[in-house]
Amino acid sequence: xxxxxxxxxxxxxxVVGHEVVVRWRDGHESYFPGDMLRKACPCAGCKGEKHLxxxxxxxxxxxxxxxxxxxxxxxxxxxxxVQVVWADGHDHGIYHxxxxxxxxxxxxxxxxxxxxEPDAPLA
Numbered sequence: 001x002x003x004x005x006x007x008x009x010x011x012x013x014x015v016v017g018h019e020v021v022v023r024w025r026d027g028h029e030s031y032f033p034g035d036m037l038r039k040a041c042p043c044a045g046c047k048g049e050k051h052l053x054x055x056x057x058x059x060x061x062x063x064x065x066x067x068x069x070x071x072x073x074x075x076x077x078x079x080x081x082v083q084v085v086w087a088d089g090h091d092h093g094i095y096h097x098x099x100x101x102x103x104x105x106x107x108x109x110x111x112x113x114x115x116x117e118p119d120a121p122l123a
Contacts, residue, residue: 004079008098013074013082020071020084022100030104035069037084040103043092064088 006025013022018034041047049057067087075083081094101109 008101009079010076010082010097013076015071015074018070020074020082022082024101028104028108030101030106030109032100032103032105034071034086036103036105037071037095038064038069038086038090040095041084041090041093042095042099043090045092 007028009025011023011025013020015021016031020032020034020037022030022032024030044057051057065088068090070087071084072087073085075085077083077094079097081096082100083091083094085091095103
C-alpha cells in the first residue's frame with residue numbers, strides 16, 4: 001500500500017486561541033475558527049445518523065452556550081481523523097481528515113467560511 005496523499009495527512013493539530021490549527025504534510029496550514037468547526041461537528045448527536053435499515057435518528061438540537069464554540073484540546077485519531085474537545089465538554093465528533101481539509105476556509109483552498117456537506121458520523 002502506498003503513502004497517503006500528503007494533502008490529506010495531518011502533521012500537527014493544536015488549539016490557538018479560539019481556533020484549531022492544522023498543519024498538513026504538504027506544508028499547508030489551516031486555521032479553523034471554533035464556531036465554524038463546531039457547526040460542522042460530524043457526530044451523530046449533532047448531525048443525526050442513519051441506522052442499518054434506513055431508519056434515521058435526528059440530531060439532538062439544544063441551545064449552545066458560548067463555551068460550545070471554544071476548542072480546548074485536539075487529538076489525532078489514527079491517521080484518519082481529528083477529534084476536538086470543546087469548552088462545554090463535547091468531544092464526540094471525529095472530523096475525517098479529507099472532509100476537514102475540504103472545510104479549510106483559506107482563499108487558497110477556495111474557502112471563505114464556506115459551508116460544506118456535513119461529515120457522515122464515523123461510528
